[in-house]
Amino acid sequence: MTQPVSTITFEKVPTHIAIIMDGNGRWAQARGLPRVAGHQAGTENLRQVIRACVEFGVSYLTIYAFSTENWDRPREEVDGLMSILESVIDRELGELNGEGVQLRHIGHLAGLSPALQAKVLQAIEMTKNNTRLVLTLAFNYGGRDEIVYAIRHMIEAGVKAGEVTPELVTSYLFTAGLPDPDFIIRTSGEQRISNFLIWQGVYAEWYITPTYWPDFDREHLKQAIEDYGMRNRRFGKVTPPETGGKPDAA
Numbered sequence: 001m002t003q004p005v006s007t008i009t010f011e012k013v014p015t016h017i018a019i020i021m022d023g024n025g026r027w028a029q030a031r032g033l034p035r036v037a038g039h040q041a042g043t044e045n046l047r048q049v050i051r052a053c054v055e056f057g058v059s060y061l062t063i064y065a066f067s068t069e070n071w072d073r074p075r076e077e078v079d080g081l082m083s084i085l086e087s088v089i090d091r092e093l094g095e096l097n098g099e100g101v102q103l104r105h106i107g108h109l110a111g112l113s114p115a116l117q118a119k120v121l122q123a124i125e126m127t128k129n130n131t132r133l134v135l136t137l138a139f140n141y142g143g144r145d146e147i148v149y150a151i152r153h154m155i156e157a158g159v160k161a162g163e164v165t166p167e168l169v170t171s172y173l174f175t176a177g178l179p180d181p182d183f184i185i186r187t188s189g190e191q192r193i194s195n196f197l198i199w200q201g202v203y204a205e206w207y208i209t210p211t212y213w214p215d216f217d218r219e220h221l222k223q224a225i226e227d228y229g230m231r232n233r234r235f236g237k238v239t240p241p242e243t244g245g246k247p248d249a250a
Helices: 024-029 035-056 075-098 114-127 143-156 166-172 218-229
Strands: 016-020 060-067 101-106 133-141 183-186 205-208
Touching: 024 035, 035 060, 035 075, 035 133, 035 218, 060 075, 075 101, 075 114, 101 114, 133 143, 143 166, 183 218, 205 218
Parallel strands: 016 060, 016 183, 060 133, 101 133, 183 205
Antiparallel strands: none
16 A cells, blocks of 8 residues: 655645545446445445545545444345445455554444454554554444434533533544544535534535545545645635735624
């Protein structure tokens, strides 16, 4: 996975990219293949996207792999996704660790087999000191569920109503310790949040592409980052005048 130093110069590079990897099933159906074949192809594609993130200087990559609602999909598809996750850990962990990739998980491990839970935890432990790229796997994850989880744990901790602040809530989320995403990419052309990082992504820039995830390659990521570089992030404020001064509140 070792990459040469990139010769590409971007206007701006997002620190944290989050991706909704959508369109695997439709990619497979368009080729007369079972949906699980699309998920397998999407997993293979993830390799080059991780490499490209390292090359382009992205520090954090979060991928939406399995939502809390995905349990309602056909049993054979769910079983296939679990099998793919296990095989990816078995096959890729050593290389990812060697390349300095830190693995994290957000969501719940409940629902995974005990053996698969152990493998996920082992991967997290093995890579915890790596710093080249933080790769966060959102698996059995939902944004609303995450907020409910945070509220419950604040109540259990005895937090009083007057003590609740955005910063405190953030510290109780699955993503505590991670910066909010700067840039959220959704493949396949769908224009929905789909319960993904609904607290953290409040001021993220969005990029929607019609390309199905298995076909979203290094060049597509490069184009997305170039698009990001042309944007003016205002965080609810207005652009300051050219003469200088602080931006006015929206």
